[in-house]
Amino acid sequence: MDQPHLHFTLEDLPVPMVYATHRIIRQVNTAFADLFGYLPDELTDRSFKILYPELSDFVMVGELWRSNFSGGRTYTDERIMAHRDGTHFWCRARGKSMIASDPFARALYCFDPIARPIDIQRQALTPRQTQILTLVAQGKTSTDIAGELGLSPRSIETHRYRLSRQLGLKNAAELVNWFATTKAASS
Incomplete structure (x- = not known):
């Protein structure tokens, strides 16, 4: 039918x-x-x-x-x-x-x-930093991100390093964990 x-x-x-x-x-x-x-x-x-x-x-x-x-x-x-x-x-x-x-x-x-709070640390990020952080949190590599944004992988690594330093984190793994923790805490 x-x-x-x-x-x-x-x-x-x-x-x-x-x-x-x-x-x-x-x-x-x-x-x-x-x-x-x-x-x-x-x-x-x-x-x-x-x-x-x-x-x-x-x-x-x-x-x-x-x-x-x-x-x-x-x-x-x-x-x-x-x-x-x-x-x-x-x-x-x-x-x-x-x-x-x-x-x-x-x-x-x-x-x-x-349902994720807009925290002060995130608001202090530049638009490019926010863009890169979002792509890193999606599990993309620096090479993948570089291809999407038309930048060199080295530039992406530099952005990731600066983000880690700005947020008081030791490395990219902590950066991803920070993003995931912030996301989970707001859910």
Whole structure:
């Protein structure tokens, strides 16, 4: 017996979803708008940059996604975003491009809030440090990270070393443990 074919709109979905073209928000559901403290119509045709704590965060994430989102791949990361009231929060963003040759032309994204505190040490990190720390915590090697960011493996090693020193850690293993412990403590 054939099952009826169901059709859904973004609004029908219970998770925060957004459709965008070239990082301009075209359609959101209520769950997405609520997550950021807006009404859906207030986000339509606005740049994603209004949802980032700083313009540099918006630029950095765009560069990271451009290198990982091409070819029709799905990409996921964790980042700090900005609520309308000025507070910041962690979220996991997943995206899928609808056009393999132009990853930002038409894309669908899902945002999930993460119950992780924004601690002072993390806020003191530069956008590049946060980017590298996130990739290290995903288990990526310095060579992998260098390829994604267009830097040399030596540069990534230097960033990792400086991060360890800044946070008072002895080595990269403690850096990963610090990130995992901070993440687990907030869950």
